[in-house]
Amino acid sequence: MTTPLLQVTDLQFAWPGQPVLLDIPAFSVQAGERLFLKGPSGSGKTTLLGLLGGVHQPQQGSITLLGQSLRQLSSLRRDRFRADHTGYLFQQFNLLPYLSVLDNVTLPCRFSALRRERALRQQPTLDTAAEHLLRELGLSDATLHQRSAGALSIGQQQRVAAARALIGSPELVIADEPTSALDADSRDAFLKLLFEECEQMGSSLLFVSHDTSLATRFDRALSLAGLNRASQPEIL
Numbered sequence: 001m002t003t004p005l006l007q008v009t010d011l012q013f014a015w016p017g018q019p020v021l022l023d024i025p026a027f028s029v030q031a032g033e034r035l036f037l038k039g040p041s042g043s044g045k046t047t048l049l050g051l052l053g054g055v056h057q058p059q060q061g062s063i064t065l066l067g068q069s070l071r072q073l074s075s076l077r078r079d080r081f082r083a084d085h086t087g088y089l090f091q092q093f094n095l096l097p098y099l100s101v102l103d104n105v106t107l108p109c110r111f112s113a114l115r116r117e118r119a120l121r122q123q124p125t126l127d128t129a130a131e132h133l134l135r136e137l138g139l140s141d142a143t144l145h146q147r148s149a150g151a152l153s154i155g156q157q158q159r160v161a162a163a164r165a166l167i168g169s170p171e172l173v174i175a176d177e178p179t180s181a182l183d184a185d186s187r188d189a190f191l192k193l194l195f196e197e198c199e200q201m202g203s204s205l206l207f208v209s210h211d212t213s214l215a216t217r218f219d220r221a222l223s224l225a226g227l228n229r230a231s232q233p234e235i236l
């Protein structure tokens with residue numbers, strides 16, 4: 001059996017002063033897999049993604065990415081490891097609105113020498129790497145690339161956020177409800193592009209959403225409730 005890209009074992013997490021939110025005996029993502037994780041609002045999806053990226057620390061259990069236990073890294077090395085191997089696509093995109101589109105897309109390469117190096121293996125400069133990705137994701141108008149990210153439409157910002165998550169081919173792309181602000185047609189088109197890019201880069205995709213209609217498009221679909229043994233009080 002091949003070693004999973006990401007492996008969670010006996011994880012427990014509670015926010016300070018709150019009951020245990022997540023109690024997950026086992027969860028894994030395989031290399032190159034497209035995994036859909038569903039769960040209602042408030043069930044702990046975003047918290048789990050923060051744990052997987054090493055942003056939060058579990059009270060118990062282990063999270064191993066590419067054979068490296070996150071717990072064994074100092075917080076500085078954990079941040080670097082996350083920047084090297086994980087691309088994040090957030091629900092609210094989290095672009096820096098005053099920076100240009102290109103500067104937003106190339107941002108991960110400032111924090112990760114590995115992603116910078118990988119991007120420069122394909123393209124002569126980081127800007128051309130960003131432009132290439134933006135074109136692949138349907139943002140081909142070069143005048144848009146120089147504009148402040150905050151001046152773009154929601155659909156355009158989402159593509160910029162996707163390019164930022166993908167630049168430098170991280171092994172794992174984590175997407176937290178990235179299509180919730182889109183209509184059905186834009187959502188379908190965006191998913192198709194995201195899948196194509198992840199496949200080209202050999203990245204695994206962990207896609208979290210409460211929109212269960214998307215689940216059949218993925219290699220595997222899991223429900224957080226099915227993974228999590230912690231009791232869930234009032235979730236919507």
Ligand SMILES: Nc1ncnc2c1ncn2[C@@H]1O[C@H](COP(=O)(O)OP(=O)(O)OP(=O)(O)O)[C@@H](O)[C@H]1O
Pocket residue numbers: 015016021039040041042043044045046047048210
């Ligand atoms: N920084 C925090 N401090 C304390 N509690 C938090 C924090 N972030 C989230 N929580 C709590 O953890 C629970 C799960 O929140 P989380 O955002 O992980 O759920 P979610 O499934 O991603 O929800 P949604 O689909 O609405 O984004 C909620 O009860 C929330 O109030």
